[in-house]
Amino acid sequence: MNKTIALAGNPNVGKSTLFNALTGSHQHVGNWPGKTVEKKDGQLRIGEQEIRVVDLPGTYSLTAYSIEEIITRDFIVNEKPTAVVAVVNAANLDRNLYLVTQLIELDIPVIVALNMTDVARRRGLAISLKGLSERLGGLPVVETVGNRSEGLEGLKEAIELVIKYPHTGNVQTSFSGIVQEEIESLKIKIENQEPLRELYRPGWLATKLLENDQDVINKLEILEAEGLLESARAARKRIETQTGEDPEILIADQRYQFVDKIIDSAVERPRVTTITRSEMVDNVVTHKIWGLPIFLLLMWFVFQFTSNVSGPFLDWVDLFINEFILKWTIRNLGLMGLGDSWISSLITDGVIAGVGGVLVFVPVLLFLYLALGVMEDSGYMARAAFVMDRVMRWMGLHGKSFLPMIIGFGCTVPAVYATRTLENEKDRKLTAFLATFMSCGARLPVYVVFGAAFFGAASGTLVFAMYLLGIVVALITGFVMKNTVYKSQPPAPFVMELPPYRIPRIKDVWHQMWERTRGFLVKSGTVILGVSVALWLLMAIPAHQDLGPFNEVQAGDSLFGRISGLLAPVFKPAGFGSWQTTGSLMSGILAKEVIVSTMSQIYAGESLPIEGNNTTFQQDLVSVGIGFGRAAYLTIQETINIIPRTINLIPFVDLGKLDLLPSDGEELDYTRLEGSLITAFEKTAGSPRAGAIAAVAFNVFVLLYIPCVAAVTAMKQEFGRRWMWAQISYTFIIAWSAAVLVFQVGKLIFI
């Protein structure tokens, strides 16, 4: 007689690995008849005996709610395998034994394969195999580690033994009280009905009838077992009247209680005080009052870290591009006889100034993504979403709305799509709308360049203030809209699995850091390069033929300069009404990185040419290498100093800082672009102090104004043209108003 062993278990417990280890290459993969669920069939040889092994779909229970559950239980009930190997995750027995209780109810021989015992041991769990077996009515329990093929021999022995001496376990499984009484009563009725007795295990059928299992009821209706169905209906009614509970819930609950008892007697958990380390940290960082300030402090620290620690490499890349590359490109173009040609201008003022102007900020992004990667990989970011739920809820938004907003810190486009996780269409639209106020990575170079130019060591505070302002504006907008045009029910709560904290893995953090920065580099070589060339062209074409020939016209008299100049008065009340800033903002609609590249192109043309020196290429190359070493050294110094430097920003606090290298007046060591911006903003606003206020107003405008073309397109695709235009109009108005407010109020206070 052919013997069949079925492997059953929860998803992701290593069932398939165990199946592969048992059957080796003797397996056949197909689909379950009429279903798209994969069926794996294999052969196991024990001694002289060939045994068929079937890998059943992963499932949590044997109810009839999912296709996997139906396949699993139909196979066991109809095909009556010789035995079932219940594969359970030893590290998560509480969750896995629920299925085992239902397999036992089927009254078939069951072998429990306690898989992943290595993980359980690492977690300090001591599982008594004897105790577990006793609790399960004497069922064989075997330890296995499927991915290392450990315990296979023991499992094969258990299978051999069960085949020889089938044993169904002598256990009063889960039920008690009225549930057990009604099961017994129905069981007797089933045992007295000839076809049913042969087709089903009476105890299991009685339980299913009390659970009101529609799949089973349909089958009994076909068999015209109306009397039994009527008895079951009456039994359910009696249980409900006596307990006040739906019998199905009561039965499931009693199974859970049974599992609880097994765990209590067979599993010894590590001796811990009532609270684990993760819980201790969570009690503080997810605290109702402290949670939010801690989140804000951490974010402040992240931006201080990003701005200061990336500084040395930012300066190095700036020197490398704007001196080494630029100098040798100019020199080589001169040698080729193209020195004063439009080709030279295109390469130096267009490509190098535009693309190079953005590439300078790669170190900043690397360090930002490093800090955010550490927060994500340590498990803190999940807590941030948890903490922000209270804030979001207070504003009338669903807590999950914060997730697209966090994604928005990286890029607005995926943030818009991330709103698909929200059910309510209104919530989706509103969240996508608000996510555009989250400051994406592309806007960071703008804050960094202005922060370094106008605020020196406190530049991280400007960056943090911009990110915070984005959140605040989003929340206020959400609050207003939720209480006016988008009035709806209070948002539903959610339950979150907070994973334990862990030391961030270098490989994972590096992967995130690199992949996110790579996107920026790809954009630099495509979108920004294209825009830089187009802008160069627009700046080379005179607005009128009398203003000069092509490529010799003053930038302000170029087509780009004149068009920008027409719109510049709009920004005068905000303190940055020059054609240069207006032009940068216009091109920034294509991609936010372009703001800096445009400024770099504009101011490269206006700043003094690089002073010629007679150093050789080799000498310059050595200087670049030395500069890199110095940048690395200073980065270490900045990393060591980041905590005292951040704390020193608090008034009247001075912790001092470590200087490994002489500072060389590093605070005043501006890049070419920073120097040009200071001069330009001071000139437009009227004084150095007004220039700094105008710079803040400009940053506020960049933060809040129209999202980039890609984000606007995503909005249109998701929510339609009207919504897109509503967003464009709203963001422009709110950005302009906020920038004017900052400049005018700032002037009143500080000047």
Added chain:
Amino acid sequence: MTTSKLSRLLLLFEGSSSAISVRELARELDISQGQVESMMEYWISKGRIKISTSQDECGNCSAVGECPFILEMPRTYELVKEGAEDIVEVIQPACK
């Protein structure tokens, strides 16, 4: 009269005014976190709760499947509103 922990779990969830962690629920019901997750599975199969992962769809974005900005957030459970059409679908949890 509701006495079962299974029902109390759902009532606690429905009655909550803000997000709750699995740990808080386990503490409240005096059971392990593994059991809370197992009970959640029960309510998922009944169509009363659903699992939500960080992001399931990315629309027409060209970077779909490769986007580095997608966050791997832990699983969250949400109540299914009565009358919702997708309540019969059982969502398999993420492998992570």
